[in-house]
Amino acid sequence: xxxxxxxxxxxxxxxxxxxxxxxxxxxxxxxxxxxxxxxxxxxxxxxxxxxxxxxxxxxxxxxxxxxxxxxxxxxxxxxxxxxxxxxxxxxxxxxxxxxxxxxxxxxxxxxxxxxxxxxxxxxxxxxxxxxxxxxx
Numbered sequence: 076x077x078x079x080x081x082x083x084x085x086x087x088x089x090x091x092x093x094x095x096x097x098x099x100x101x102x103x104x105x106x107x108x109x110x111x112x113x114x115x116x117x118x119x120x121x122x123x124x125x126x127x128x129x130x131x132x133x134x135x136x137x138x139x140x141x142x143x144x145x146x147x148x149x150x151x152x153x154x155x156x157x158x159x160x161x162x163x164x165x166x167x168x169x170x171x172x173x174x175x176x177x178x179x180x181x182x183x184x185x186x187x188x189x190x191x192x193x194x195x196x197x198x199x200x201x202x203x204x205x206x207x208x209x210x211x
Contacts, residue, residue, distance in 0.1 A: 084160040087153070091135055092182050092206075094146060096189060101208040102138035103191075105161075107131060107154045107200035131200065133157070158195065158202050165193040180206065 095103050109131055133154045135147035149157075161167075165178030176195040181188065191206040 084157055093184055096184050098137055100137040100139050103206040104136040106198050106203040108134050158204055161204055
């Protein structure tokens with residue numbers, strides 16, 4: 076469990092990490108992305124694609140054997156505070172290796188302790204967070 080589970084950001088982070096552990100994945104990606112949502116209507120009784128609307132959101136992906144799979148959609152305004160909370164909990168500092176913030180996050184779930192390497196880097200809409208499970 077992360078720190079204060081009454082804080083909504085901590086609840087979101089707990090849910091993400093619990094789902095990752097339950098799924099057996101060792102890598103989690105959290106990033107903002109644009110999503111093209113089709114807008115459909117019926118013309119003469121037939122479904123017809125009229126256009127796309129662009130929606131911004133935060134997507135959580137788990138890396139498994141089949142590559143990245145989307146697990147969770149969150150509203151776009153959650154990214155900055157969630158990224159900040161992850162950096163605060165993991166005590167991220169600029170890495171000498173690549174210059175991006177890097178840290179460690181410790182997570183207890185059940186009777187197990189899981190350690191996650193936290194990497195924060197840029198993406199086209201701001202920051203991207205990658206959590207990689209490391210041996211405890």
